[in-house]
Amino acid sequence: MSGGVDSSVAAYLxxxxxxEVSGAMMKLFDSDSTVNxxxxxxxxxxxxxELNLFDMQDxxxxxxxxxxxxxxxxxxxxxxxxxxxxxxxxxxxxxLAAEKLGDDSAVIATGHYAVIEYDEAxxxxxxxxxxxxxxxxxxxxxxLTQKQLARTQFPLGAMTKDEVRxxxxxxxxxxxxxxxxxxxxxxxxxxxxxxxxxxxxREYPPGDxxxxxxxxxxxxxxxxxxxxxxxxxLGLALKKxxxxxxxxxxxxxxxxGDNETLFKRELTAHDFNWVSMAPPSxxxxxxxxxxxxxxxxxxxxxxxxxxxSAGADAASNRVRIVFDEPQRAITRGQSVVLYDGDYVLGxxxxx
Numbered sequence: 001m002s003g004g005v006d007s008s009v010a011a012y013l014x015x016x017x018x019x020e021v022s023g024a025m026m027k028l029f030d031s032d033s034t035v036n037x038x039x040x041x042x043x044x045x046x047x048x049x050e051l052n053l054f055d056m057q058d059x060x061x062x063x064x065x066x067x068x069x070x071x072x073x074x075x076x077x078x079x080x081x082x083x084x085x086x087x088x089x090x091x092x093x094x095x096l097a098a099e100k101l102g103d104d105s106a107v108i109a110t111g112h113y114a115v116i117e118y119d120e121a122x123x124x125x126x127x128x129x130x131x132x133x134x135x136x137x138x139x140x141x142x143x144l145t146q147k148q149l150a151r152t153q154f155p156l157g158a159m160t161k162d163e164v165r166x167x168x169x170x171x172x173x174x175x176x177x178x179x180x181x182x183x184x185x186x187x188x189x190x191x192x193x194x195x196x197x198x199x200x201x202r203e204y205p206p207g208d209x210x211x212x213x214x215x216x217x218x219x220x221x222x223x224x225x226x227x228x229x230x231x232x233x234l235g236l237a238l239k240k241x242x243x244x245x246x247x248x249x250x251x252x253x254x255x256x257g258d259n260e261t262l263f264k265r266e267l268t269a270h271d272f273n274w275v276s277m278a279p280p281s282x283x284x285x286x287x288x289x290x291x292x293x294x295x296x297x298x299x300x301x302x303x304x305x306x307x308x309s310a311g312a313d314a315a316s317n318r319v320r321i322v323f324d325e326p327q328r329a330i331t332r333g334q335s336v337v338l339y340d341g342d343y344v345l346g347x348x349x350x351x
Contacts, residue, residue, distance in 0.1 A: 001023040001024065001025050001040045001043065001044070001051065002025065002036060002040065002111070003025070003033070003035065003036030003037060003038070003039040003040040003043075003175065003178075004036070004039075004111065004175055004178060004180070004181070005111075005164060005165060005168050005173065005175040005176060005177075005178050005180075006111025006112075006113075006156060006164060007040075007110060007111035008039075008040075008043045008111075008168055008173050008175045009111065009155075009156065009164045009167050009168050009173070010109050010110060010111040010154075010155045010156055011023060011043065011044075011047060011049065011109070012047060012167065012171060012173075013155040013156075013167075014109045014153070014155060015047055015049070017155075019107075019109075021047065021049050022049055022050050022051075022052060022097070022101060023040065023043075023044045023049055023050065023051035023052060024051075024052050024054060024093060024096075024097045024108075025037065025040050025051060025052070025053050025054065026054055026056045026060075026088065026089070026093055027053055027054065027055045027056060027057060028056055028057060028060040028064075028185065028186065029057055029060060029061075029065075029186050030057070037053070039174055039175050039178070042173075042174045043173055043174070043175060046171070046172065046173065052097065052100060054093060054096050054097070056088060056092065056093065056096075059087070059088055059092055060084070060088060060186075063083055063084070063087040063088060064080050064083045064084050064087075064088065064186075065080075065186060065199065067080070067083055068080045068083070069196050069199060069200060071333045072192065072196055072224045073196075073224065073249070074249060074332075074333075075223065075247035075248070075249040075332065076331075076332045076333025076334075077227045077228065077331045077332070077333045077334055078333040078334070078349075079140065079291075079292065079333075079334060079335055080184055080186075081140045081184075082140055082142075082143060082335055085140060085141060085143070085144065086143045086144060086145075086148075089108075089110070090108060090144055090148045090152060091148065093108070094106075094108045094148075094151065106151070107151050107152065107153055108151060108152050108153075109152070109153040109154070109155055110152075110154065111155075111156055112137045112141060112154050112156070112157075113130035113132060113135040113136055113137045113154070113156055113157060113159075114127060114128065114129065114130050114136065114137050114138045114141055114154050114157050115127070115128040115129070115130060115131070115154060115157035115158065116128070116149050116152060116153065116154060116157075119276075122277075122278070124146065124276065124277075124278070125146055125149035125150055125275075126275070126276035126343055126344075127141060127142070127144065127149065127275045127276055127343065127344040128157075128276075128342045128343050128344070129339075129342040129343075129344075130154075130156070130157050130158075131157065131158045131159065131160070132159065132160045132161065134161075135160070135161055138337075138344050139289060139292050139335070139337050139344075139347075140292065140335075141344070142273060142275060142335065142337045142344050142346060142347030143271075143273040143347060144273075144275065145273070149275075165177070192224070193222065193224050193225040196224055197224075203222070204222030204223060204224050204225075205222065205252065206219050206220060206221055206222060207219070207220055207222075207223065207251070207252035207253055207254070208220070208252075208253050208254075209234070209236060209242075209253075209254050209256055210253050210254070210255055210256070211255070211256055211257060212245065212255060212257050212261070217236060217238070217242070217256060218234075218235070218236045220234075220254045221235070223247055223249060223252055223254060226244050226247060226254050227244065227247075227331065228244055228245070228246070228247070228262070228329045228330070228331040228332075229243060229244060229262055229328065229329030229331070230243065230244040231243050231244075231259075234256070240258075241259065242256040242257065242258075243256065243257060243258065243259050243261075243262055244256060245257045245261055245262060259328075262328050262329045263326035263327065263328050264326055264327060264330050265322055265323045265325070265326045265327070266320070266321065266322050266323070267290070267320075267321050267330050267336060267350055267351070268304065268318060268319065268320050268321075268350075268351045269318065269319050269321065269335075269336050269347075269348035269349055269350050269351060270317055270318050270348055270349055270351055271317060271348050271349050272317055272318060272319050272346055272347065272348035273346055273347060273348065274345065274346040275344045275345060275346050275347075276340070276343040276344055276345050276346075277340075277345050277346065279303070280301070280303050281303070282302075282303070283300055283301060283302045283303075284300075284301055285298065285299070285300060285301070286298075286299060286301050286338040286339060286340055286345055287299070287338070287339045287340070288301070288321055288323065288336055288337070288338050288339070289336065289337045289339065290327055290330055290331070290334060290336050290350065291331070291334050291335075294327075296339055297323050297324070297325060297327055298323070298324045298325075299321050299322060299323045299324060300321070300322045300324075301319055301320075301321050301338060302319060302320045302321075302322075303318075303319055304317075304318040304319060304320055305317045305318050317348075318348075318351075319348060321336060321338075330350060331350060332350055332351060333349065333350065334349075334350050335347050335348065335349060335350065336348060336349075336350050
């Protein structure tokens with residue numbers, strides 16, 4: 001329970017389905033909002049359930065914030081929700097809650113908009129997009145394992161946001177009209193570079209803006225302040241628009257060029273997790289999404305590594321993806337997620 005409307009209604013729906021429900025809330029950093037905790041407590045009281053607060057600050061720092069910062073320092077643009085979901089919310093939080101409840105057969109339910117199905121033919125849990133495409137969160141859930149999917153439920157997967165808010169209003173939940181959070185939870189103002197400087201205590205030195213031939217075009221303000229495809233905020237007076245094409249962390253250079261140069265047909269990805277299908281033995285066709293709000297595009301997918309084993313969660317760790325049409329601003333550190341219609345086939349981190 002996060003103190004938002006989605007998790008409030010998820011708890012209510014699980015209770016209505018006959019489950020014995022306990023609330024679990026993660027304390028992730030010192031500046032966690034007391035408003036969210038107060039709201040979660042009010043919902044728990046309304047439902048007559050216990051709310052457990054789990055201090056996970058150390059794990060959140062190690063598994064999410066430190067990895068987020070390190071990725072930016074490597075010139076990548078990571079999605080921290082992907083780390084948090086796999087390592088904390090659906091793993092450590094589940095284990096802490098199950099231990100407290102004394103029940104390792106418990107399920108974890110969240111307010112995510114996605115659907116989990118079990119396919120008897122393949123003996124595999126499948127992850128599917130939410131019914132409401134505008135709220136679908138399947139992209140950030142691609143790295144859940146078969147074990148995690150087996151003990152997880154998403155009660156809101158078949159609902160629209162309006163339906164969720166309507167239930168909350170009828171039940172008199174204080175969260176019924178609460179706004180959705182849009183930014184990374186530990187950087188609510190969206191200033192990633194400012195957060196990284198404050199968190200690490202380091203200053204990231206200025207360096208050169210250069211074109212693709214290496215000609216100096218000006219001075220950048222620290223390499224962590226830029227990402228692939230960026231045009232605004234460069235602080236340069238040029239005759240034509242320039243876009244960030246590449247981040248050269250070793251040379252502390254930001255390479256600029258034309259928008260057309262941002263379009264590429266090919267990528268490789270590592271740490272690939274196969275969800276609704278077993279690790280493939282050869283090439284196949286799928287649709288791929290290279291960032292959360294990106295439109296899926298048809299592509300050929302080729303495993304680079306052999307599957308690790310015959311187990312349900314075995315992974316072919318690296319894949320090569322070739323798009324039918326060039327895609328704009330393929331970015332290292334982001335996740336690429338494969339779909340077959342509404343089903344999430346798998347995903348990994350873009351090299």
